Amino acid sequence: MSAAHKKSLGESLVEEGIITAEQLKRAQAEEKRLGLRLRKVLVRLELIEEEDLVAFLSSKFKLPRIELNNYLIDPQIINLVPEELAREYELIPVLKVAERITCAMLDPWNIFALDEIRLRTNLTVEVAVATETEIKKAIDEYYGAKGSMEDLVKLIGEDAISVGKEEEMDVEKLQDIGEKPMLVKLVNVILSEAVREGASDIHIEPEKDALRIRIRVDGVLREIPSLPKYLQSLIVSRVKIMSDLDIAERRKAQDGRFTVNTMGKEIDVRVSTLPTVYGENVVLRFLDISSALIGFTNMGFSKEVLAGYLKLITRPHGIILVTGPSGSGKSTTLYASLNEINSVEKNIITIEDPIEYKLEGIRQTQVNPKVDLTFANGLRSILRQDPDVIMVGEMRDGETARIAIQAALTGHLVFSTLHTNDAPGAITRMIDMGIEPFLVSSSVIGVLAQRLIRIICPDCKKKYKPREGELTGIGLDPAVQTEFYKGEGCDKCKNTGYKGRIGIYELMVPNNAIRDMVLRRASSEEIRKEALLQGMISLKADGIRKVQRGLATVEEVLRVAEEG
Numbered sequence: 001m002s003a004a005h006k007k008s009l010g011e012s013l014v015e016e017g018i019i020t021a022e023q024l025k026r027a028q029a030e031e032k033r034l035g036l037r038l039r040k041v042l043v044r045l046e047l048i049e050e051e052d053l054v055a056f057l058s059s060k061f062k063l064p065r066i067e068l069n070n071y072l073i074d075p076q077i078i079n080l081v082p083e084e085l086a087r088e089y090e091l092i093p094v095l096k097v098a099e100r101i102t103c104a105m106l107d108p109w110n111i112f113a114l115d116e117i118r119l120r121t122n123l124t125v126e127v128a129v130a131t132e133t134e135i136k137k138a139i140d141e142y143y144g145a146k147g148s149m150e151d152l153v154k155l156i157g158e159d160a161i162s163v164g165k166e167e168e169m170d171v172e173k174l175q176d177i178g179e180k181p182m183l184v185k186l187v188n189v190i191l192s193e194a195v196r197e198g199a200s201d202i203h204i205e206p207e208k209d210a211l212r213i214r215i216r217v218d219g220v221l222r223e224i225p226s227l228p229k230y231l232q233s234l235i236v237s238r239v240k241i242m243s244d245l246d247i248a249e250r251r252k253a254q255d256g257r258f259t260v261n262t263m264g265k266e267i268d269v270r271v272s273t274l275p276t277v278y279g280e281n282v283v284l285r286f287l288d289i290s291s292a293l294i295g296f297t298n299m300g301f302s303k304e305v306l307a308g309y310l311k312l313i314t315r316p317h318g319i320i321l322v323t324g325p326s327g328s329g330k331s332t333t334l335y336a337s338l339n340e341i342n343s344v345e346k347n348i349i350t351i352e353d354p355i356e357y358k359l360e361g362i363r364q365t366q367v368n369p370k371v372d373l374t375f376a377n378g379l380r381s382i383l384r385q386d387p388d389v390i391m392v393g394e395m396r397d398g399e400t401a402r403i404a405i406q407a408a409l410t411g412h413l414v415f416s417t418l419h420t421n422d423a424p425g426a427i428t429r430m431i432d433m434g435i436e437p438f439l440v441s442s443s444v445i446g447v448l449a450q451r452l453i454r455i456i457c458p459d460c461k462k463k464y465k466p467r468e469g470e471l472t473g474i475g476l477d478p479a480v481q482t483e484f485y486k487g488e489g490c491d492k493c494k495n496t497g498y499k500g501r502i503g504i505y506e507l508m509v510p511n512n513a514i515r516d517m518v519l520r521r522a523s524s525e526e527i528r529k530e531a532l533l534q535g536m537i538s539l540k541a542d543g544i545r546k547v548q549r550g551l552a553t554v555e556e557v558l559r560v561a562e563e564g
Helices: 002-015 021-034 038-044 050-060 083-089 111-121 132-143 149-155 158-165 171-178 181-196 229-242 303-313 330-341 375-383 398-409 423-432 437-443 468-474 512-519 524-533 539-548 554-561
Strands: 091-097 100-105 124-129 199-206 210-217 220-228 254-262 265-276 279-288 318-323 348-352 363-366 389-392 413-418 444-456 461-464 484-487 498-508
Touching (some): 002 038, 002 050, 050 124, 083 091, 091 111, 091 132, 100 111, 100 132, 181 199, 181 254, 199 229, 210 229, 220 229, 229 254, 229 265, 303 330, 303 498, 318 330, 318 423, 330 444, 348 375, 375 389, 375 398, 389 398, 398 413, 413 423, 423 444, 423 524, 444 484, 444 539, 468 539, 468 554, 498 539, 498 554, 512 524, 539 554
Parallel strands (some): 100 124, 318 413, 389 413
Antiparallel strands (some): 091 100, 199 210, 210 220, 254 265, 265 279, 444 498
């Protein structure tokens, strides 16, 4: 089988005019003399570029092309294939889905390698292609140590320690050490562990005598083992290299990004650096750009709120605002909304910062201040593109709000977000931005406020009896029979008692009474009272419903949805 494909590869290259018949004969002669496979010989004789050969293999034989330099492999996947096998057959395992393992191979038709992987793993083997350079580099990175942070720290080397301890660091040394396999793997382990834990952010925080690392899981920061202080400049430099930032600039904030693939996901990592008294603080935010959008039914919407919101998003024009603090799931709601109404008959265009998910059939635009593509300027351009529905990532200023209102008043449905504590607060926030009350009253057709609360871990979920003070604090009558649950803590939830998050929502649909209050500049508290009289379910009340369903704890609802 291998020889047949090898012959087919050579003949195919000749047929495509990539090499000549004479060059093939020369390569085949060298193949026999050196005992190397044809693919290696072709590259070494410079008859074809390595990257071009991989692209040809992928196209001709329908094999997936994996760019290992941009791929972050889960250490558990690496552990499935022994190092000696990976080095002998020049391959690297990259992904396991169910009972299938995908390996990037130099020779995808090496039946001995395929059989041995199958026997070692008891899995069906699927093949992908990568360059020899990428495969060798990946083997060195992932098999260079056993994978623990402690082992990697020890193996980084004395030269790294001496450079890391220098007060005025040599940029060339940092650049060189930033590419060292052990340091690369250490950063990769930090990234992959964070992704495995379901983290949304990594915080790399310099302290006086150590480098603290925290990850944000389910909205709460959690500390992982600190690293030696001397690794601070090296890890920061490695992250800067990955995100194409200036490693020599340490006195001002920088922003960058890079993309990695791990556990079958394409993760867009947004990087922010900030100078502090003990060095540069780095925050990495994960955006899973390959994930499928979840439906409204899985987001925590109650039947009443979902029915009201679905009615809003099918309106032909007006402004729908989604409010809440950063990390409250506003973007997910907006994307789910667009996904729900997306159709061939509608022209939907967005202006975002950043684009977190890619939606088929929708024109998405990224804010770019370097070329003066702001929300306001982008929105002006969108209006010349004959849109039916517009999504503005955020109303950051009065100019953007005015253009959005004008769009809504001229027959467009506009979605956007605001940072306010509740739904009524969005109305007064727009007026505070300088928008005339009559424009707000006539354009805003609905406001959805939301938060994310942690769900009780299903693996350690137990019934318990809350104190009477807890119940009265959340507004529940102790006499009402309700079963309460909490998580006791287990390995799967890292002893937190929580695993995953769900939304709580507050939907305000302005009626005539509320519009009149907006016109006379009533306070958000007055508007709130009227909305509650009209049947609005508050964030706290929606949270209580999650408690009564056994999904959340009283403490969690009070932590997230306390009302002023």
